[in-house]
Amino acid sequence: xSLLEIRNAHLKLDxxxxxxxxxxxxxxxxxHAIMGPNGSGKSTLSYMLAGRDGYGLEEGEILLDGxxxxxxxxxxxxxxxxxxxxxxxxxxxxxxxxxxxxxxxxSRRKFLGEQELNHLAFVKxxxxxxxxxFVKDEMLKRAVNVGFxxxxxxxxxxxxxxxxxxxxxxxxxxxSGLDVDALKIVSDGVNDQRNNDNAIVVITHYQRLxxxxxxxxxxxxxxxxxxxxxxxxxxxxxxxxGYTGLINAA
Amino acid sequence: xxxxxxxxxINSIRNYTNQFEDNNFRSIACKDFKSWPGPRDxxxxxxRLGSLSRKKIKPxxxxxxKTNNTSNLIGSKIIHFVDGAYRDDLSSKLPSGVNLSILSDxxxxxxxxxxxxxxxxxxxxxxxxxxxxPSIIKLTVIKNIKVKDFFEIIxxxxxxxxxxxxxxxxxxxxxxxLSVIERFNHLSSLxxxxxxxxxxxxxxxxxxxxxxxxxxxxxxxxxxxxxxxxSNLNSFxxxxxxxxxxxxxHAYLNGCGAKLNLxxxxxxxNKQHHDLTTAIYHDVPDCTSKxxxxxxxxxxxxxxxxxxxxxxxxxxxxxxxxxxxxxxxSENASANAKPELEIYADDVICAxxxxxxxxxxxxxFYLNSRGVPMDKAREILIKAFLEDMINQSVDNSLHDFVFxxxxxxxxxxxxxxxx
Numbered sequence: 001x002s003l004l005e006i007r008n009a010h011l012k013l014d015x016x017x018x019x020x021x022x023x024x025x026x027x028x029x030x031x032h033a034i035m036g037p038n039g040s041g042k043s044t045l046s047y048m049l050a051g052r053d054g055y056g057l058e059e060g061e062i063l064l065d066g067x068x069x070x071x072x073x074x075x076x077x078x079x080x081x082x083x084x085x086x087x088x089x090x091x092x093x094x095x096x097x098x099x100x101x102x103x104x105x106x107s108r109r110k111f112l113g114e115q116e117l118n119h120l121a122f123v124k125x126x127x128x129x130x131x132x133x134f135v136k137d138e139m140l141k142r143a144v145n146v147g148f149x150x151x152x153x154x155x156x157x158x159x160x161x162x163x164x165x166x167x168x169x170x171x172x173x174x175x176s177g178l179d180v181d182a183l184k185i186v187s188d189g190v191n192d193q194r195n196n197d198n199a200i201v202v203i204t205h206y207q208r209l210x211x212x213x214x215x216x217x218x219x220x221x222x223x224x225x226x227x228x229x230x231x232x233x234x235x236x237x238x239x240x241x242g243y244t245g246l247i248n249a250a
Numbered sequence: 251x252x253x254x255x256x257x258x259x260i261n262s263i264r265n266y267t268n269q270f271e272d273n274n275f276r277s278i279a280c281k282d283f284k285s286w287p288g289p290r291d292x293x294x295x296x297x298r299l300g301s302l303s304r305k306k307i308k309p310x311x312x313x314x315x316k317t318n319n320t321s322n323l324i325g326s327k328i329i330h331f332v333d334g335a336y337r338d339d340l341s342s343k344l345p346s347g348v349n350l351s352i353l354s355d356x357x358x359x360x361x362x363x364x365x366x367x368x369x370x371x372x373x374x375x376x377x378x379x380x381x382x383x384p385s386i387i388k389l390t391v392i393k394n395i396k397v398k399d400f401f402e403i404i405x406x407x408x409x410x411x412x413x414x415x416x417x418x419x420x421x422x423x424x425x426x427x428l429s430v431i432e433r434f435n436h437l438s439s440l441x442x443x444x445x446x447x448x449x450x451x452x453x454x455x456x457x458x459x460x461x462x463x464x465x466x467x468x469x470x471x472x473x474x475x476x477x478x479x480x481s482n483l484n485s486f487x488x489x490x491x492x493x494x495x496x497x498x499x500h501a502y503l504n505g506c507g508a509k510l511n512l513x514x515x516x517x518x519x520n521k522q523h524h525d526l527t528t529a530i531y532h533d534v535p536d537c538t539s540k541x542x543x544x545x546x547x548x549x550x551x552x553x554x555x556x557x558x559x560x561x562x563x564x565x566x567x568x569x570x571x572x573x574x575x576x577x578x579x580s581e582n583a584s585a586n587a588k589p590e591l592e593i594y595a596d597d598v599i600c601a602x603x604x605x606x607x608x609x610x611x612x613x614x615f616y617l618n619s620r621g622v623p624m625d626k627a628r629e630i631l632i633k634a635f636l637e638d639m640i641n642q643s644v645d646n647s648l649h650d651f652v653f654x655x656x657x658x659x660x661x662x663x664x665x666x667x668x669x
Binding site: 075083090104111143 | 612620621622627634
């Protein structure tokens with residue numbers, strides 16, 4: 001059984017067809033990359049998976065570990081082990097990073113039937129993961145994403161991923177707004193979490209990120225459908241010839 | 251006549267003041283009371299007193315025996331008012347450099363004249379409370395004294411069908427400083443607190459007010475503030491109690507280099523009506539005023555923020571900032587914001603903004619996407635909305651206390667709105 005299964009997903013926004021029958025199977029231990037030009041439906045796909053209001057499926061099905069996600073709210077999906085790293089992480093003025101992480105982690109632990117971590121154990125765990133992402137204590141005391149640089153925001157996203165230990169992570173344009181050094185830190189953070197029991201879906205415009213997070217499969221999304229799937233070499237083909245050739249051939 | 255109840259009330263006050271000479275402050279104040287403000291009165295248009303007119307009330311005669319010390323006191327020096335009367339037996343002995351006195355008739359007349367110079371001269375609490383207050387209490391901090399103790403002024407007592415009239419005068423002489431928290435916990439139908447605060451040159455006052463009267467109480471607070479050269483007032487109000495609470499403050503920046511923070515929060519549920527009305531008068535150059543107001547409204551409540559900033563022609567280099575934000579948690583709640591800038595000087599920095607809205611969808615989704623359920627996400631965002639501002643405006647040592655007071659009020663609204 002696939003860990004994440006998207007079957008014939010159709011979705012409309014404001015009456016316009018955005019996803020027109022996306023199907024995708026992601027197994028444990030796999031990394032999939034979804035590439036596509038602007039407007040192909042990449043971000044819509046990630047919001048649809050995460051369960052954002054207004055992004056419900058017209059037709060089709062999504063399953064996580066064999067369980068349908070369609071009827072679950074965003075928070076239930078997250079607690080079940082789905083994680084979305086945002087392209088534009090949202091600022092939460094007045095909500096300190098540390099208490100935000102704690103709220104998130106405890107929600108997930110409660111779902112898994114694990115005891116909430118006590119304060120000391122929690123702080124220890126955060127510090128361990130934060131140091132890998134070069135996130136300093138001072139940053140965790142600040143309000144979530146408020147005044148963070150582009151790199152800090154993305155590093156904080158991956159720190160959340162590390163703390164929540166999701167089954168499936170969707171990284172939506174995680175490379176946008178990152179310089180080479182930050183890209184390396186973020187990619188190392190993601191690679192560190194790859195294991196045989198989880199899966200990662202990387203959504204990106206560019207091949208560059210895939211030099212760092214090497215996918216097992218690459219899919220090309222265009223006009224809301226996957227027009228071609230292949231191995232990492234497909235990303236190199238996009239880099240060389242652009243999307244147009246692939247789209248025309250499809 | 252429809253308004254006979256109101257007339258009865260005023261008549262009972264007139265009967266009381268009749269025993270005094272015509273030139274007594276009580277007689278003058280009573281004569282100056284013309285009528286209750288109506289919907290045609292621009293500053294009361296959004297806060298109507300209609301429901302008050304249907305109540306049967308009379309001014310309370312202070313019960314000096316009662317010692318209903320019901321509030322959980324937090325100050326290191328306590329000044330206690332019961333039924334609007336100062337209670338020496340319940341109050342602390344004050345440190346040296348701080349005096350508390352009861353104004354004589356002639357001093358009271360001067361007090362009245364000072365208030366009458368302000369735009370509070372026709373406020374109902376001015377005239378009615380000066381007519382029938384038990385006495386005007388003056389708290390003075392002597393020149394150069396920096397008071398370390400943190401003062402708590404507690405206003406309690408009153409009962410249904412009665413009105414209560416505490417009148418206070420706080421004077422900080424030159425280069426002195428004081429921190430005060432005032433808590434309004436009345437049980438009466440009507441409370442009309444009147445206050446005059448005067449800061450001498452370089453004096454500094456930290457002031458917190460928490461309005462938490464009984465759920466049936468109308469509180470019409472009136473406060474006049476005069477700031478001299480380089481004085482500093484940092485003021486914060488939390489309005490959460492009463493069925494109708496209006497805190498009206500007029501602050502006069504009369505000395506160059508004076509600084510004023512006039513911040514406030516209202517948290518309203520059920521059918522509560524909360525009103526924060528302020529007027530800041532920049533009458534001399536080089537003064538600063540900052541104002542942040544936040545409101546959270548649920549149920550069928552109404553919030554009002556009216557903030558006037560007037561900058562006189564010669565008040566150059568004024569820095570006046572004002573920002574009000576309200577969050578509506580229910581379809582039946584409403585918030586009114588009326589910022590007003592009147593600027594006659596040309597070299598000033600003045601900004602104001604007012605927003606009324608719901609919680610931000612992007613923020614809620616971000617929290618949901620981390621596994622936080624919707625009701626918890628709402629609670630987190632609302633608390634953050636207020637905590638952020640309490641952090642900015644309240645002294646560290648009182649931050650926890652004030653935040654808890656806000657949290658208590660919020661918990662009542664949030665559970666109702668999310669069920």
